[in-house]
Amino acid sequence: MRLLIASTNKGKLAEIMDLLQDIPLQALLPADIGLNIDVEEDGETYAENAEKKARAYCQASGLVTLADDSGLEVDALGGKPGLHSARFSGKPGATDADRRKYLLEKLAVHPQPWPAVFRSTVVIAVPEGKIHILNGECRGEIIPQERGTNGFGYDPIFLVQGLNRTMAELSMTEKNRLSHRARAILAARPVLLDLAVNRES
Template sequence: MTQKLLIATTNIGKRTEIFDLLKSLPFELLTPDDISLDMDVEENGTTYLANARLKAQTFCRASQLPTLADDAGLEVAALHGQPGLRSHRFTGDVNASDSDRRRFLLSKLEGKPRPWNARFVCAVVLALPNGRRYSCEDVCEGEIIPTERGDNGFGYDPIFYFPQEGQTMAELSLYEKNRISHRAKAIQGILPILKDIRV
């Protein structure tokens, strides 16, 4: 019987990236929606790792399935590391769209000298029903640009620019993004564990 692996996210963009990164593994990949698991985990940790651990453990306990969760954020040097852990809640409006968040971020950067150096950070946690946990954290460096470019990805991707690539995150194909992104590198760091887990 194929081993199931729960991916603890309802974000369509994350789902697409993570499923693609794990497609070569011998797992049946599931989301909470696939098993009718409707839970809202309050991300009140003080680090990305703490938030990822909270999500992974909560969904693992509820589902009794091996569970992979992540937490990620954008840190902009000119804003002293903001929005960071509050990347999704940066505007203060719970109904804000990705576009709203990008506009709000750019408004905060008005008048500040460029380049607006920035980095994405991602922590990934794998929680197993037997209580074991594994984690990995990684980053990707770039800069924020004032004009959106590209239609791929989600979140801050259209204004996160890779000088060495000459493209924003949103201009990269899924294959290219899953080669260099913060989430891809963090998940790649935990792949050896995933390939060898026994539950």
């Protein structure tokens, strides 16, 4: 089975493909099939955004499509940045480092600790119209100093609950057991395995 991953985020793709490597499917990127569409992520939940992406790419490609939406929710900021995690910055064209800096600036006026949770929703869209929605989360707290060189986004300042290590200090193997996205993908594995076994490639 060919599976389209509706993303251009290489870090995210590496995580997803590592989790699915033993399932009989061929994972493809939109660029692999010459697909370039822009889906406006204007939903009010992670599920709405992920479903919009999954349906749009599935319809355009005719392939089973996996899309996800995820975010970081910080208690002290009332759940922000949340849905806007990838665009949370005070300036246009911001990098991951800029967004981490901006988040820490916002948190500086609040007393520590700064409890937080990463949430992820994965949606699998099938050409016949059916969708599957799976969720995952990872709890921890934000710390003021960056630690670790793995991962991306807010990983270097997110201390995983119970580990005393940031998400960026975890190996790929560890992250693919513990991260919010990994937990959502792991929940999706039975769905993907069933589709791979029962659909023609």
